[in-house]
Amino acid sequence: MMKKSMILYVLLAFTICGFSQQTGNLRVEPMFWWAGMKNPNLQLMVHGENIADTKVDLNYPGVALTSVTRVENPNYLFIDLKIAPEAKPGSFTISFLSKKKTVASYLYELKAREPSSxxxxxxxxxxxxxxxxxxxxxxxxxxxxxxxxxxxxxxxxxxxxxxxxxxxxxxxxxxxxxxxxxxxxxxxxxxxxxxxxxxxxxxxxxxxxxxxxxxxxxxxxxxxxxxxxxxxxxxxxxxxxxxxxxxxxxxxxxxxxxxxxxxxxxxxxxxxxxxxxxxxxxxxxxxxxxxxxxxxxxxxxxxxxxxxxxxxxxxxxxxxxxxxxxxxxxxxxxxxxxxxxxxxxxxxxxxxxxxxxxxxxxxxxxxxxxxxxxxxxxxxxxxxxxxxxxxxxxxxxxxxxxxxxxxxxxxxxxxxxxxxxxxxxxxxxxxxxxxxxxxxxxxxxxxxxxxxxxxxxxxxxxxxxxxxxxxxxxxxxxxxxxxxxxxxxxxxxxxxxxxxxxxxxxxxxxxxxxxxxxxxxxxxxxxxxxxxxIHTGKMKHFVPQDGVYVYFRYNDKDAVMVVLNKNLESKNLVTERFAEMMKGYQSGTDIISSNQITNLKSFSVPARSAMIIQLKK
CATH class of the missing domain: 3.20.20.80 (Glycosidases)
Incomplete structure (x- = not known):
């Protein structure tokens, strides 16, 4: 008869991990896997009292038991499986045998992958x-x-x-x-x-x-x-x-x-x-x-x-x-x-x-x-x-x-x-x-x-x-x-x-x-x-001067000018220095304030503020 703690453990396993069946006090990790993974190899860590004294057996089309490793602690087994590309989603029993009798088993599931995963x-x-x-x-x-x-x-x-x-x-x-x-x-x-x-x-x-x-x-x-x-x-x-x-x-x-x-x-x-x-x-x-x-x-x-x-x-x-x-x-x-x-x-x-x-x-x-x-x-x-x-x-x-x-x-x-x-x-x-x-x-x-x-x-x-x-x-x-x-x-x-x-x-x-x-x-x-x-465009920046840092994000179609003014007062920004990036652009919109800038040759940048200017030709 199971002890009360064992019953709680099994119920918890069913609730949280999606276990389908468990006999004996076993922990199997990962507790399930998926058919159709690119890497066919899967290693299960099994923990249970003296589980190393058992023989492992399973039978499922497309799933091969390639090795079982016993380590210093007899309460562990490491089971290596190879899951063939043709293996179908489904469940199979992993049996743990002692003297040809099943002393513990685990119903292992191969889930179906989401098509785009x-x-x-x-x-x-x-x-x-x-x-x-x-x-x-x-x-x-x-x-x-x-x-x-x-x-x-x-x-x-x-x-x-x-x-x-x-x-x-x-x-x-x-x-x-x-x-x-x-x-x-x-x-x-x-x-x-x-x-x-x-x-x-x-x-x-x-x-x-x-x-x-x-x-x-x-x-x-x-x-x-x-x-x-x-x-x-x-x-x-x-x-x-x-x-x-x-x-x-x-x-x-x-x-x-x-x-x-x-x-x-x-x-x-x-x-x-x-x-x-x-x-x-x-x-x-x-x-x-x-x-x-x-x-x-x-x-x-x-x-x-x-x-x-x-x-x-x-x-x-x-x-x-x-x-x-x-x-x-x-x-x-x-x-x-x-x-x-x-x-x-x-x-x-x-x-x-x-x-x-x-x-x-x-x-x-x-x-x-x-x-x-x-x-x-x-x-x-x-x-x-x-x-x-x-x-x-x-x-x-x-x-x-x-x-x-x-x-x-x-x-x-x-x-x-x-x-x-x-x-x-x-x-x-x-x-x-x-x-x-x-x-x-x-x-x-x-x-x-x-x-x-x-x-x-x-x-x-x-x-x-x-x-x-x-x-x-x-x-x-x-x-x-x-x-x-x-x-x-x-x-x-x-x-x-x-x-x-x-x-x-x-x-x-x-x-x-x-x-x-x-x-x-x-x-x-x-x-x-x-x-x-902004996501994929290039970046070009200009050495900051007088507490103002200017850089551009740009691609073949668009350009955005960013101005950071750290000063305690507004700055009149003369843009001749940035001509290599502003050629062909006639106006812009500061997306923060929604203000239109009709004269790109010079404009005022408010104190302690940023302007993110979407340039227009």
């Missing part, structure tokens, strides 16, 4: 991405704030506690985001983080195949993507290959001794990420960076272990196919084994050629960042297949350039000089550009709580080369004055909870400045949607 279009420069920390955005279902089996209970008064935001709250808010002109949503991790404390951020995964029940269910995650699709919007999943949470289920029963680096006496990483590029780096320095734990509650996964590497790669492909993702943001890019990361990106792009992946390499040096991008010819011969990176160098240049006085090396020249480094990148147009994110002070705080400077920065990020990303709450001047505490930076979005005095979704209680910024973003972003000249 392999050709899914990833996020690209036509998009503007809205970054959300789910726990802090909107509580659409208060009933899931505390869930059975989840260790950390809700406490909205605790800046580091769980506040109750969830997938339902995001689904309910999609019209708001669509109206503002956003075309893609990136969520900080939503997978289970069943940690004792400080689990809201999502970066301590305890189950790689399950959405945290305080956010919702796997089905709701798919529903979110479906609702985004209806609005022509895209979903980007935040993934972490470098580490898991210290309370992950396998930490009590790991498959093999080298599953986790530096276990059980963990060592913290040196964080010296440049060892990946340094031609003089010692081997011990490389190990101390890549094999060290990020923090004591985040065990470092050993991607050199081929079973771990395959587990992570298949998990990412499973989520792409299951949810219908259009992109992945990969956390802590330079920390895992870099050869495995190259293999991962290659395998994902082989399966989904139009997909996009952006990596987090938090370096202010573009020579370091560019090392990882697809197409880069590196001196050490290393080749990665990562299409996109977060452009931290440009973010820092903009923040500093807007916050410092104009000088030979300071001010707007910092934007110009950083962009001049684009020759280092194989594809600078595919970088993700951003004023801030969940790990740094909000941009409004970075520029001294100056709404005009914030607007200048936003106008720049929305019109420069690359793919813009905006952090939730930027549109209503969310800030973190006097602290860089992450719990404050990731404060609750106003209006996301019943009873909030201020509601950004409806406009209730917003100040005039907050409403003005919402309209500012809405104007630029909705204009940007239809502008191929």
């Amino acid at each position: 392999a050709l899914r279009q990833g996020f690209n420069p036509s998009d503007v991405i809205y970054l959300i920390t789910p726990d802090r955005f909107a509580n659409g279902n208060p009933d899931n704030d505390a869930m059975p089996g989840m260790k950390e209970l809700p406490n909205r008064a605790d800046k580091d506690g769980r506040h109750g935001g969830d997938l339902r709250g995001i689904i309910n808010s999609l019209d708001y985001l669509h109206d503002l002109g956003f075309t893609a949503v990136w969520l900080n991790p939503v997978l289970e983080n069943n940690m004792t404390r400080t689990s809201y951020h999502g970066y301590s995964t305890t189950d790689f195949y399950r959405v945290d029940s305080r956010y919702g269910t796997n089905d709701e995650y798919r529903e979110l993507n479906d609702e985004l699709d209806k609005r022509g919007m895209k979903l980007i999943m935040d993934m972490i290959f470098n580490h898991c949470g210290s309370e992950h289920w396998w930490m009590d029963d790991m498959p093999m001794p080298d599953w986790i680096n530096n276990y059980p006496e963990h060592k913290i990483t040196s964080h010296r990420r440049t060892v990946n590029q340094d031609p003089h780096a010692s081997e011990i320095d490389k190990r101390e960076m890549s094999d060290g734990w990020f923090v004591p509650t985040m065990p470092d996964l050993n991607q050199k272990n081929p079973f771990m590497a395959n587990y992570l790669i298949q998990n990412s492909i499973w989520w792409i196919e299951y949810v219908g993702l259009e992109g992945i943001r990969q956390d802590t890019w330079p920390y895992p084994d870099k050869d495995m990361m190259a293999d991962w990106t290659k395998r994902v792009l082989e399966e989904y050629p139009n997909f996009n992946i952006v990596g987090e390499e938090w370096s202010l040096n573009p020579a370091i960042t560019s090392y990882w991008q697809l197409g880069k010819h590196n001196a050490d011969g290393y080749q990665c297949y990562l299409p996109s990176l977060m452009d931290f160098p440009l973010q820092h240049a903009v923040s500093s350039g807007l916050s410092t006085e104009e000088g030979w090396n300071d001010g707007l020249i910092q934007l110009y000089e950083m962009l001049a480094n684009d020759f280092l990148y194989p594809d600078a147009e595919n970088l993700v550009v951003f004023p801030d994110n969940h790990d740094m002070s909000r941009f409004y705080t970075q520029v001294g709580e100056d709404a005009d400077l914030l607007k200048l920065g936003l106008a720049y990020f929305l019109t420069t080369r690359g793919i813009p990303q905006i952090f939730y709450g930027t549109e209503v001047l969310m800030s973190n004055p006097g602290t860089d505490d992450h719990g404050i930076i990731r404060s609750d979005f106003p209006g996301g909870w019943p009873g909030d005095a201020v509601n950004a979704f409806t406009g209730k209680g917003l100040s005039a400045d907050q409403q003005d910024l919402q309209n500012y973003l809405k104007t630029i972003q909705n204009w940007r949607k239809g502008q191929n000249v």
